[in-house]
Amino acid sequence: MxxxxxxxxxxxxxxxxxxxxxxxxxxxxxxxxxxxxxxxxxxxxxxxxxxxxxxxxxxxxxxRPPEPLATILDSAEAAALAGTTEAALVAAASSGALRHRRTSSGVYLFERGDIIAFAKGQQ
Ligand SMILES: [Zn+2]
Ligand SMILES: [Zn+2]
Structure with a gap:
């Protein structure tokens, strides 16, 4: 170990x-x-x-808690934060492994805390 x-x-x-x-x-x-x-x-x-x-x-x-709007990330911002790709995040979101919201225009939105937890889970 x-x-x-x-x-x-x-x-x-x-x-x-x-x-x-x-x-x-x-x-x-x-x-x-x-x-x-x-x-x-x-x-x-x-x-x-x-x-x-x-x-x-x-x-x-x-x-310094982030401003409410700063806790919402689009997939590009979330990918940069998590050190992964947008495709990987969208795949995780689609499979139900990552909490997200998909807008009517097809944009995936994530919460900062969920992305940090997701990134930790990937390590
Ligand atoms: Zn703290
Ligand atoms: Zn640090």
Whole structure:
């Protein structure tokens, strides 16, 4: 059994040891560079709670919830987010494996959260 790589719930890229953090709100992993001597992206924040004097972690998904419309993706946007092809997403949607809405003009629409869950399931 190989140890699975953990990917960031915000940008979906793989986390390195020094950038691994867990959001206190949603429990998902995200990028938080904990080394000032190594470059790394931050996909969330950490601060000291005044109530508990403990470190609190929050990912950007929870700190900055997307605008309602930004959670709806067309198949091209969804494919880019999931790192797959539009055809693969449409196939998954058609087979019932992926929640979607098909517009009267035949455009497939997806919700961001469903696509992130789908991408994780594919790994
Ligand atoms: Zn990230
Ligand atoms: Zn979170």
């Amino acid at each position: 190989t140890s699975a790589e953990i990917s960031c719930s915000v940008c979906l890229l793989v986390l390195e040891e020094h950038t691994e953090a867990y959001c206190n709100a949603c429990g998902q992993a995200y990028h938080l560079n904990q080394r000032s001597d190594i470059p790394g992206a931050d996909c969330g924040e950490v601060w000291i709670s005044e109530d508990h004097l403990a470190l609190e972690f929050a990912c950007n998904n929870c700190l």
